[in-house]
Amino acid sequence: MNDAVAGAWRKLKGHQTRTLAQLFADGDRLELLSHRLEWGEGDLAAGMQCDWSKTHLNADLLADFEALADAAGFAAKRAAMFAGERINNTEDRAAEHTAQRGLGKDSSVEEASALHLRMKMLVEAIHQGVLGEVNHLIHIGIGGSALGPALAVDALSRDLSLVDVHVVSNIDGVALEAAFDACDPATTMIAIASKTFTTIETMTNAESALKWLAENGVDDPAGRVVALTANPDAAVAWGVDETRVLPFPETVGGRYSLWSSIGFPVAISVGWDEFDQMLAGAAAVDAHFRETDGAANLPLRAAFADQYYTQMRGCQTRAVFAYDERLGLFPDYLQQLEMESNGKSVTANGEPVSGPTAPVTWGGVGTDAQHAVFQLLHQGTHLIPVDFIASIAPGDDLDPAHHRILLTNCFAQGAALMAGEHNDDPARAFPGDRPSATILCDDLDAATLGALIAFHEHRTFANAVLMGINPFDQFGVELGKAIAKKIEAGGSDFDASTEALLAAAGLSG
Template identity: 45%
Template sequence: MYLRCDQSPQWPELAAVLARRGRQFDLREAFAADARRFSHFSQQAPHVFADLSKNLWDRTTEALLLDMAQACGLAQHRDAMFSGQPINNTEGRAVLHTLLRRPSGLALPGDGPEVAGQLAQVHGTLDAMLAYADAVRADDAITDIVNIGIGGSDLGPHMAVLALEEFRAAGKRMHFVSNVDGHELHSVLQGLKPHGTLFLIASKTFTTAETMTNAASARAWFDAQGGTDVARHFAALTTNVDAARQMGIHTTFGFWDWVGGRYSLWSAIGLPLAISIGAARFREFLAGAHAMDEHFRTAPLAQNLPVRMGLLDVWYRNFHGFASRCIAPYHAALRRLPAYLQQLEMESNGKRVAQDGRMLPYATSPVLWGEPGTNGQHAFFQMLHQGTDVVPLEFIAVRQPTHPLPGHQGKLLANALAQAQALMVGKASDSDGHRHFPGNRPSTFLLLDALTPASLGAVIALQEHRVFVSGSLWGINSFDQWGVELGKVLAKDIEARLGTGDVAGLDASTAGLLGLIRSRG
């Protein structure tokens, strides 16, 4: 066991720091008092430059947070993850998604006895998957690829395919279906022909209710439209090879129980991305993530970007009481990144008990939300600037455009910089409260030189490790997701009741709604 953050000697010291200044830390005064504030609170990590200087902390606070990380055994917990120890204690599993992007044959200090064998298996599967991806890219008859999955089997590949659409293969249209609402699948199928479509069924167990419902409907559509050769037009990303074969699927790519769904983009679940951008660029994507892995694994905590960001998250959540964080990517291709990060953080750290199952006395995961800039400026930035709640904002900007249109990129970057500046400096108005901007609103600014497979891989890995840091200090298991199970179990019962009308044993609200749905059928 590692020391929980509230049990560390630095916890009351941090509370005392906040109490002494009465939550009145002023960023404008901090910059005026420290000419080197920007240089101290910013750093270059692999493919990502981060400016943390517009956040509500100073060197004293950061030093205490770093000392708390040391006292809690963060470095040891990190090393245990990389070495393959079963840190997912509720499921008795290792957490080795970083192995999915480690170069072939690379041994690291502390590797457990099975890591080398696992790495060989990883690269065997990777090589086969990428060979298949390039074969699909070279097949001019296949014009549409439909990925059917949900959760990590959808959010990751969907986000990444959109983010790297500049590198998409010509003549290949990528589609993603996740919702069990038939409207989504029906809308996609309307524009397709069976002879030109490849379906990818992404489900580790091949039992996920939403995915298998959509897969069965896709197969029924394929047959009804005169489709032939199921083995050519369907592939499965699963470990349940027998179930896939029962559907007529013979091309399968598996993964391992130490890969959580929200960490699976680097595995066979990334096949849609590999088809879209090609094997060579997919390897660049993995390399970018690996570079961030090595930074997280080897950099001193004080110069370790995932550590600094994770500590800032704990500072905001537990000492300032900030309940949410806004994500504003200033690049339209990153439009699905906020949704991806929602699952990554809220499913990982949305826990109310410690690893020993006991209730925690403090808050854990914030609510993540957001939209691309500049759209968000015309929607919710009003609240960020003048609302009653302080919401830390995370900007993600890209220096180089991914388009040839003149006059756009300068305006986009100017807006990102200006919004971060305005949140901090504000604007005083003694005569009109409507035009008063309080300022002193915190933000983080992440800057990429270009949006490439490598830089996207690094950004995602950065966010994964940042979530690990906060979860480690909170003493929770960031790698299970029991909270998604209860609703699934109850849904099976209610689905049967929708057919029979039986409401025995249901609460009055559920019974009333079920009866209303049946009566209006």
């Protein structure tokens, strides 16, 4: 940590803690901390309100966090990312997911456009029946190759589903069998999503899927496969026809890859126009993030709040609750995005970090979560910052009372966490002064989903810059996989507990 960054942190940590009630008494919190982010034009104009007024941020803290961002080189690192420079220093590569949305190095944007056109042609050929009748797609991947597609398909396909998509990630055969049971092999295609085309869980599931097709009368199982990969040669060598290999660049990381050919199942499910709108919503947030400085930059402001609670208030977790059934998988998606990106203990220079990094991200869906975990949020001993996400427009055609009750519960929870309630009976007392933020979307359409995801990608990057870490590598996932391979190969000499477990399961050498 350089002297300027250390000094900025010392100043931040010298702030006196004030209650939310005191902060609201000072003046117009909404003018300071609640702002709208918009995209689209005309009939397609939309947006979301980003309200951080129920956090403990204030004007002085924002100014000092801006000073921290300057000391940490935020503007230069942001520019380097959009310029396609090799900001992922541990793997010596760029991080070019924004180029997939049209903002980045010119050559990378051109390459992304060409690869999108290739994917669009295949998607439209499938929808037009050129490859025969296709009613089902089993999408096989893991991590970012599955979480993003699963989220987007679940969120967008409830009213429009051109092809029935099943996302399978777990190596547990129960997951793959469930997909088989839901699909007709005669009208099913298989998408194999793997950056390297060597991921053991994905390739094992893929082999079983081809076997299932063959055992159920499909003459050319390999002819029903689409490969989504940064290693097209490996896909062709595995047996996929090169016309059905959809590449994406090595510089697009797995958890940032939904915008590339990894988004194929989304386009297959809801159509190319919807996928394109998702890209457009993300691009609007990219433009805001790239062109806006200081606390007016909404993802950066969210990172200021994140850092305040982890570094200055000792919060070890952050909760996210989507008050929209269509975003039921959003907390799962954020878990990987935030914890795989920023769950580090060394800086980008390989030095030990000087404080906590990523908190544990967790959450659920309202109103279900209110009857499960909100007891701890309101009266537990942990201080847990909460994000609420909701849509003004309902996702259903039922009695409007459903959506009215949903939204009133969402807003009531934030108000209750902040205000608390005195009671002479300690068991019925609520301390209050518990922070929350709310993202209120006009509607949950494809563009809004893209904007939400991009907002959190940039929030994650901003947090990493403020902490001085590299959010684009993930070496922490490798050690367990290496030991699993050693076990699979018949290795021995493990600890006594592992040896006993292997023996009990019949897996000893």
